[in-house]
Amino acid sequence: GAVVSQHPSRVICKSGTSVKIECRSLDFQATTMFWYRQFPKQSLMLMATSNEGSKATYEQGVEKDKFLINHASLTLSTLTVTSAHPEDSSFYICSALGLALPGYEQYFGPGTRLTVT
Amino acid sequence: EDQVTQSPEALRLQEGESSSLNCSYTVSGLRGLFWYRQDPGKGPEFLFTLYSAGEEKEKERLKATLTKKESFLHITAPKPEDSATYLCAVLYNQGGKLIFGQGTELSVKP
Numbered sequence: 678g679a680v681v682s683q684h685p686s687r688v689i690c691k692s693g694t695s696v697k698i699e700c701r702s703l704d705f706q707a708t709t710m711f712w713y714r715q716f717p718k719q720s721l722m723l724m725a726t727s728n729e730g731s732k733a734t735y736e737q738g739v740e741k742d743k744f745l746i747n748h749a750s751l752t753l754s755t756l757t758v759t760s761a762h763p764e765d766s767s768f769y770i771c772s773a774l775g776l777a778l779p780g781y782e783q784y785f786g787p788g789t790r791l792t793v794t
Numbered sequence: 795e796d797q798v799t800q801s802p803e804a805l806r807l808q809e810g811e812s813s814s815l816n817c818s819y820t821v822s823g824l825r826g827l828f829w830y831r832q833d834p835g836k837g838p839e840f841l842f843t844l845y846s847a848g849e850e851k852e853k854e855r856l857k858a859t860l861t862k863k864e865s866f867l868h869i870t871a872p873k874p875e876d877s878a879t880y881l882c883a884v885l886y887n888q889g890g891k892l893i894f895g896q897g898t899e900l901s902v903k904p
Binding site for chain 2: 711
């Protein structure tokens with residue numbers, strides 16, 4: 678099956694620093710990757726859509742200068758949380774969509790737990 | 795407004811007690827409906843995709859069905875390892891964007 682990895686799985690950082698999260702599709706080429714945020718006991722909230730080689734499209738209310746997304750290759754997208762604050766603490770999950778996968782099936786990474794102190 | 799609603803929010807079953815989870819949607823022009831399983835602290839695991847009313851898919855103790863307004867995830871003779879949150883999502887557009895429901899937290903007791 679299609680496998681998506683994320684790194685790191687957990688990160689703790691100090692307020693004001695930046696953190697980079699990587700999302701990789703391991704066995705398929707991902708033309709599109711999505712970044713989600715999930716709060717405890719809540720569903721996934723889409724933050725942005727990234728297509729390889731082009732600028733990400735952000736959902737309403739998501740600060741593009743704070744959450745920098747780069748989709749540099751067909752297997753890698755990165756999310757950088759800049760000048761992190763405690764309210765950015767959350768579970769961040771990426772998903773990947775590939776043309777070789779049937780009918781828009783989307784596969785998710787294991788998630789990254791970010792804690793900002 | 796496009797919306798996906800799951801019910802119940804939580805469901806407690808005894809091992810072997812079959813039941814169904816509901817996902818109702820109001821989306822213009824459904825392009826696909828997805829079911830995922832999510833364990834605590836992990837990313838969603840893909841279960842099924844349904845594309846048209848009347849379609850059914852099965853995997854072990856799970857069976858997903860789709861009508862024009864809702865989808866059901868039937869769980870037959872569940873086991874404790876089926877305990878998880880089950881998420882339903884609707885394909886919003888051709889770009890692959892999904893709208894998620896709030897999920898149903900299933901707990902199966904031995």
